[in-house]
Amino acid sequence: MSLLVVGSVALDSVETPFGKADEVLGGSATYFSASASHQSPVQLVGVVGDDYPVDRLETLRERRIDLAGLEKTEGESFRWRGRYRHDLNSAETLETRLGVFSHFRPKLPDQFKSASYVFLANIDPRLQLQVLEQVEKPKFVACDTMNFWIESRRGDLLDLLAKVDLITLNDGEARQLTEKANLVQAARWILARGPKTVLIKKGEHGAFMFTNESIFYAPAYPLEAVFDTTGAGDSFAGGFMGYLARTNDLSEANMRRAVVIGSAMGSFVVEAFSITRLLSVTRDDIDRRVADFHRLVAFDQDMPS
Numbered sequence: 001m002s003l004l005v006v007g008s009v010a011l012d013s014v015e016t017p018f019g020k021a022d023e024v025l026g027g028s029a030t031y032f033s034a035s036a037s038h039q040s041p042v043q044l045v046g047v048v049g050d051d052y053p054v055d056r057l058e059t060l061r062e063r064r065i066d067l068a069g070l071e072k073t074e075g076e077s078f079r080w081r082g083r084y085r086h087d088l089n090s091a092e093t094l095e096t097r098l099g100v101f102s103h104f105r106p107k108l109p110d111q112f113k114s115a116s117y118v119f120l121a122n123i124d125p126r127l128q129l130q131v132l133e134q135v136e137k138p139k140f141v142a143c144d145t146m147n148f149w150i151e152s153r154r155g156d157l158l159d160l161l162a163k164v165d166l167i168t169l170n171d172g173e174a175r176q177l178t179e180k181a182n183l184v185q186a187a188r189w190i191l192a193r194g195p196k197t198v199l200i201k202k203g204e205h206g207a208f209m210f211t212n213e214s215i216f217y218a219p220a221y222p223l224e225a226v227f228d229t230t231g232a233g234d235s236f237a238g239g240f241m242g243y244l245a246r247t248n249d250l251s252e253a254n255m256r257r258a259v260v261i262g263s264a265m266g267s268f269v270v271e272a273f274s275i276t277r278l279l280s281v282t283r284d285d286i287d288r289r290v291a292d293f294h295r296l297v298a299f300d301q302d303m304p305s
């Protein structure tokens with residue numbers, strides 16, 4: 001099934017306790033696509049300025065990522081600068097420069113309009129809404145967001161919530177959006193506003209999937225060395241949505257498997273800066289890590305008599 005994403009295509013500058021990267025490939029749509037492409041072809045919608053090193057995106061094109069919806073226009077590309085201290089769970093944003101995204105009017109190529117699976121990755125909720133309006137009959141729509149948009153575009157974000165099947169956000173964002181300290185209550189608050197499923201990510205502490213009927217939890221993979229967590233959330237979403245698009249099965253059991261695929265992809269991306277690791281990881285690596293997840297949580301419920 002076709003999978004479409006709209007989101008940022010960025011140049012990131014990141015500092016972690018383990019190193020620094022300047023103007024590397026980043027952005028929510030970039031991480032998402034690189035991750036999802038291991039499961040399914042991807043159609044990407046976004047914009048870059050005339051300063052963007054588009055040749056570096058060739059690696060994406062080679063991986064079944066269709067860039068027909070990536071506009072190139074005059075102006076400065078989206079740039080994000082962030083820093084992580086020893087707690088790699090949360091980034092401190094030092095600078096967000098929207099550049100060409102501030103005037104972007106997305107126009108979907110005709111061949112993208114019939115997409116079945118749609119991911120509205122982290123970007124201005126007004127752009128997420130504009131893209132969604134152009135998709136004819138999506139089967140499953142999910143979105144992401146972050147503190148920047150919760151603060152500046154709350155009304156649009158609430159409009160968007162009513163139109164999606166699923167939202168992914170991290171625990172801090174869920175608390176900020178709902179003004180509830182308790183995550184179960186936060187999930188209930190969101191579920192009452194439209195989405196049938198809420199995925200709350202807790203960084204190295206795993207992820208919860210809430211519906212009105214159930215709660216599922218998947219741990220994060222206990223890595224010995226984490227290098228840079230930028231893009232972990234988008235890579236999680238890419239694995240999750242890519243798997244759903246590939247299998248075209250929205251049963252609870254399959255959504256649970258998708259959460260584990262997402263967690264596996266999140267665990268790879270943090271091993272290096274930018275999308276480097278997402279490009280080198282193989283299908284065997286992913287399968288092995290999913291099997292490791294299974295072993296990690298398996299236990300015998302029967303008590304000895």
Ligand code: AMP
Pocket residue numbers: 008010011012026027028031079080096122123124146148149229230231232233234235
């Ligand atoms: P995450 O998966 O949450 O770590 O996402 C990291 C990516 O989000 C980085 O590559 C940034 O370029 C991108 N990003 C940061 N701030 C924003 C924003 N306000 N809107 C869209 N994308 C952003």
